Amino acid sequence: MTSDITLPFYQALTTDVNALSACQAQDELQGIRREALERFAVLGLPTLKTEAWRYSNIQRYLKEFPYELLYATTTVPAATIAQTAIPELDSYRIVLVNGHLQADLSELPAGKGITIGALSAHTQAPGFTTWFNKQHHLAQESLATLNTALFADGLYIELAANTVIDKPVHIVHVYTTTQHAFIQPRHLWVLNRNAAATIIETSVHPDAGAVTFTNSVLETVVEENAELWHYNIQQGDQHFREVHTTAAQQQANSRYHHFNFTLPGTPFTRNNLSVALNGSNTETNLNGLYIANESQHVDNHTFMDHIMPNCNSNELYKGVLLDNANGVFTGRILVHREAQKTNAFQQNNNLLLGTKADINSQPQLEIYADDVKCSHGFTAGQFSEESMFYLRSRGIGEDAAKALMVNAFSHDITDAVKVPALQHYLQEQIAAIMNN
Amino acid sequence: MLTIKNLHAEVEGKQILKGINLEIGKGETHAIMGPNGSGKSSLASVLAGRDNYTVTEGEVWFNGKNLLDLSPEDRAREGVFLAFQYPVEIPGVSNLNFLKTALNEIRTYKGLPAIEGRDFLKLTKEKQQLVDFNANLMNRSLNEGFSGGEKKRNEIFQLAMLDPQLAILDETDSGLDIDALRIVSNGVNKLRDAEKSFVVITHYQRLLEYIVPDFVHVLYNGRIIKTGTKELALELEERGYDWLKEELHLKEA
Numbered sequence: 001m002t003s004d005i006t007l008p009f010y011q012a013l014t015t016d017v018n019a020l021s022a023c024q025a026q027d028e029l030q031g032i033r034r035e036a037l038e039r040f041a042v043l044g045l046p047t048l049k050t051e052a053w054r055y056s057n058i059q060r061y062l063k064e065f066p067y068e069l070l071y072a073t074t075t076v077p078a079a080t081i082a083q084t085a086i087p088e089l090d091s092y093r094i095v096l097v098n099g100h101l102q103a104d105l106s107e108l109p110a111g112k113g114i115t116i117g118a119l120s121a122h123t124q125a126p127g128f129t130t131w132f133n134k135q136h137h138l139a140q141e142s143l144a145t146l147n148t149a150l151f152a153d154g155l156y157i158e159l160a161a162n163t164v165i166d167k168p169v170h171i172v173h174v175y176t177t178t179q180h181a182f183i184q185p186r187h188l189w190v191l192n193r194n195a196a197a198t199i200i201e202t203s204v205h206p207d208a209g210a211v212t213f214t215n216s217v218l219e220t221v222v223e224e225n226a227e228l229w230h231y232n233i234q235q236g237d238q239h240f241r242e243v244h245t246t247a248a249q250q251q252a253n254s255r256y257h258h259f260n261f262t263l264p265g266t267p268f269t270r271n272n273l274s275v276a277l278n279g280s281n282t283e284t285n286l287n288g289l290y291i292a293n294e295s296q297h298v299d300n301h302t303f304m305d306h307i308m309p310n311c312n313s314n315e316l317y318k319g320v321l322l323d324n325a326n327g328v329f330t331g332r333i334l335v336h337r338e339a340q341k342t343n344a345f346q347q348n349n350n351l352l353l354g355t356k357a358d359i360n361s362q363p364q365l366e367i368y369a370d371d372v373k374c375s376h377g378f379t380a381g382q383f384s385e386e387s388m389f390y391l392r393s394r395g396i397g398e399d400a401a402k403a404l405m406v407n408a409f410s411h412d413i414t415d416a417v418k419v420p421a422l423q424h425y426l427q428e429q430i431a432a433i434m435n436n
Numbered sequence: 437m438l439t440i441k442n443l444h445a446e447v448e449g450k451q452i453l454k455g456i457n458l459e460i461g462k463g464e465t466h467a468i469m470g471p472n473g474s475g476k477s478s479l480a481s482v483l484a485g486r487d488n489y490t491v492t493e494g495e496v497w498f499n500g501k502n503l504l505d506l507s508p509e510d511r512a513r514e515g516v517f518l519a520f521q522y523p524v525e526i527p528g529v530s531n532l533n534f535l536k537t538a539l540n541e542i543r544t545y546k547g548l549p550a551i552e553g554r555d556f557l558k559l560t561k562e563k564q565q566l567v568d569f570n571a572n573l574m575n576r577s578l579n580e581g582f583s584g585g586e587k588k589r590n591e592i593f594q595l596a597m598l599d600p601q602l603a604i605l606d607e608t609d610s611g612l613d614i615d616a617l618r619i620v621s622n623g624v625n626k627l628r629d630a631e632k633s634f635v636v637i638t639h640y641q642r643l644l645e646y647i648v649p650d651f652v653h654v655l656y657n658g659r660i661i662k663t664g665t666k667e668l669a670l671e672l673e674e675r676g677y678d679w680l681k682e683e684l685h686l687k688e689a
Contacts, residue, residue: 385487390524393484394538394594395512395545404537408528408577 028123032133036148043142052141055328055360056299061241061268065211070181071152073100076174076206081105084172084204089421091170091200098175099185099216100153109169113160113195119186120153127158127190131221135247137274137303138217144245144272147217151186154216159195159226168229168419173203175212175240185216191226198229200422205237213241220246222254224279229418231259233426236266245272252279252308259417261426262290262298264322264433269296274303277339280310288317289413291406291433292325293354299328304346306339309369313343318413319350320406321357332364333374340369346376351409353382353402403434437462437633438503438602443494445482452478454658455494460602465634467644467669470655471677476637477521479655480606483635484518485511498602512538513545515601519591519608526578531590534578535560535597542598563596567623585616592623603627604635609643621646641673654680 045062046053076097094116095105101118108116115125122128138144155171175183191197205212222228236242250256262269275284290298304313319327331346350359363376383405391401407414407430414430417423438460445453452475460466470476482489483496485508496503503511526534540550551559564571569589579587588608595603605624609617624647628634636647644652644666652668653660656677661684662668672680 384524387524387526389486389508390520390526391534391538392508393512393518393520394534394598395509395542396534396538397509397541398507400537400541401509404529404534405526408526411528 033149036133036145037150039139040142040145040149043145046142052301052330056268056270056297058243058268058270062213065180067180067182067211067213069150070098070177070179070183073153074098074176075102076105076176078105080174080204080206081172084202086170086200086202086421086425088424089168089170089200089419091168092165094155094169094171096155096171096173096185098177098181098183098212099151099173101155102174109165109167111163113163114165115156115158115160117156118153119156119188122156122158125156125158127192127221128156128188131190131219131249132188133219135219135249135274135276137276137305138219138245138247141245141272143215143243144217144247147184147186147215147245151184151217154185154187155189156187157189157197157199159191159197161193161195161223163192164196165198168198168200168422171199171201173201174206175203175214176206176208177210177212178208180210180212182213182215185214187216187218188221189218189228190221190223191228192223194225195223196227198231198419200231200233200419202233203236205240207237207239211239211241215243217245217247220248220256222248222250222256224251225253226251227255227257229257231417231419231422232261234260234262234266234269235264235429236269238265238267240266241268242266243270243272246274248273248275250275250277250279250282250284253281254279255283257285258287259413260288260300262288262292262300263429264291264293264296267296270299270301272301272303274305275313276305277307277311277313280308282308282311284311284313285416286313286315286317287413287416289319289410290317290327291320291322291410291430292327292357293322293433295324295326297326297328301328301330303332304334304344306333306335306342306344309338309340309342311339311342313345315346316413317348318410319348319359320409321350321352321354321359323354324356325354326357327359327361329359329361330364331362331376333366333376335367335369335372335374337368340371342369342372342374344372344374348378349409350380351382351406352380399435403431406430406434437499439495439497441495441497443479443482443496444492445478445489446492447478447489451492452489452658453482456655456658456660458653458660460633460635462633463630464651465628465636465647465649467636467638467649467652468655469638469641469652469669469672472639474655475658476639476655477606480518480604480635480637483511483516483604484508509541510545512598512600513542517595517598517600517603519588519595519603519605521606521608521610523579523587523591525580525582527580529578531574531576531578532560535594538594538598559597563593566626567592567596568619569593584611585613585620588612588616588620589623592620592627596623596627601631602633602635604637606637607639608636609638609640617643618646641669644669656681656684
């Protein structure tokens with residue numbers, strides 16, 4: 001079932017009741033979907049006048065092609081997946097094609113306490129009924145409400161209390177469509193008390209002659225004393241556009257380590273990342289590295305919501321902007337009155353290497369508690385000429401010297417990657433980008 | 437090996453080198469001395485290809501090639517090495533990775549295959565011992581947090597690894613205590629042979645007690661005003677530079 005969205009987007013969606021009923025296979029979600037659609041009608045599609053979107057002209061990208069809402073499942077051959085392997089990485093594998101689980105290519109972890117499957121098949125699961133669509137920031141982001149109203153499917157992960165997955169889980173997202181399509185995957189991952197997991201996401205985009213625009217939403221819940229290492233690697237290509245919303249919730253004593261790597265390829269990427277700290281004594285690390293070239297647009301919109309006292313958050317986003325690339329970083333930190341003894345640090349550093357590259361960076365600190373440590377910082381610069389000359393004077397050519405310097409610039413992010421094979425893979429990718 | 441003819445250069449519109457003539461043969465060690473601001477480090481920078489210097493006149497030939505036509509990296513690949521007065525700290529670039537990249541870039545230029553990992557480590561170990569470079573510094577970021585002496589020793593270690601034909605030491609002795617000076621000089625002396633030439637730029641005669649030069653040149657106001665042997669350095673140490681300046685003024689008058 002498809003719906004033409006060449007009309008002003010939200011008009012088409014809100015007036016077309018078919019669009020809504022088309023994806024209401026799960027009756028129990030009707031109320032949630034309808035409410036979300038009403039919310040979307042109020043918020044509307046972001047424009048350049050929407051504060052959170054003032055540097056990212058999403059409408060321009062939505063109007064580029066006559067996208068159709070796509071719900072249908074499709075499958076890909078094993079060969080498609082073969083090229084997505086990360087060398088030397090010993091992991092489980094989950095393959096999602098346009099948001100739908102393809103079980104025959106997946107290699108799921110088995111064991112007591114591990115539930116993994118299609119979201120649509122788990123709407124009765126306790127993790128779902130407790131947590132689905134509960135992260136309160138989602139209702140503020142119009143594209144997230146659109147996703148809630150009209151998503152087709154996605155991945156459900158729930159780890160029971162004390163469950164630890166012994167190897168990283170590698171999720172391979174495949175996006176491939178034969179007609180220009182707007183796809184809305186929806187995922188929910190719940191780590192119950194004392195559970196732990198490492199999840200790596202990558203994507204692949206076999207060219208089937210059309211452009212894919214995804215509007216995906218991931219909710220993660222890190223329950224009491226649980227720990228999640230989450231690596232999202234965005235490496236798209238010319239026929240891909242992406243809005244990705246990650247909404248995390250942390251309970252007391254939990255640890256959440258989020259890494260987001262955006263590498264060249266996708267013309268338009270917008271990441272919404274928000275973390276709500278619902279319990280005390282938590283640790284949150286948000287690490288981002290974006291390397292953009294040509295006329296790529298990469299927007300990272302982040303929100304640390306310090307609701308409870310004694311929590312620590314550390315955010316470091318670094319950008320390398322080549323050619324005419326465009327970077328946007330927003331780092332909102334909200335410290336509620338009750339959130340005493342908060343430590344919240346934020347840093348955004350950029351290398352502007354293209355003659356027409358630019359970065360818009362804005363920290364937004366709102367602090368209502370009086371006993372906190374918070375800081376933010378921003379830099380934008382070029383390579384030090386002295387360093388470049390030093391490397392070249394040792395016989396290292398300009399390109400190789402730049403590659404070394406970019407690797408050096410990003411090393412505090414890549415060094416923090418705890419999976420050696422992934423760390424190596426990322427370093428190689430960065431070197432390959434710079435040597436191109 | 438190296439021929440400098442009537443070299444003039446300026447930086448930010450200011451004339452710094454005003455007609456340098458110098459001939460350096462294979463296996464020779466030349467010291468260049470002179471008061472502050474005479475143009476010693478500028479000469480080193482021009483030879484290595486630092487791009488804020490503009491050559492306005494003159495020629496530099498290195499093994500039959502016009503050095504001034506080459507990029508800094510190609511000069512290095514042809515065999516010119518500059519030991520920096522102020523080595524740069526580059527956090528995030530490991531010493532080892534940096535050296536391996538440099539070595540392989542030079543090898544590629546010469547049409548040689550990349551060095552095998554095992555051979556590289558063997559070479560590293562050998563040169564480390566030769567110039568007495570602390571192995572613990574190898575895996576650290578390039579010069580980051582190194583003491584002044586460690587940085588200078590790293591320069592000599594790089595010199596040993598890259599094995600150039602011409603090494604220019606730009607005030608390698610500055611800021612070194614006597615023990616560090618001895619270690620650095622010993623390293624240089626072990627690298628001296630019939631094929632390799634050195635240009636030792638220094639403000640003080642002290643270094644030349646350890647690295648004994650074949651020739652000593654005095655640079656003043658952008659020109660070489662006197663050339664002699666190692667005894668000239670001793671004389672400069674005793675009498676300073678003023679007598680030379682006077683001699684020059686008399687000549688010019």
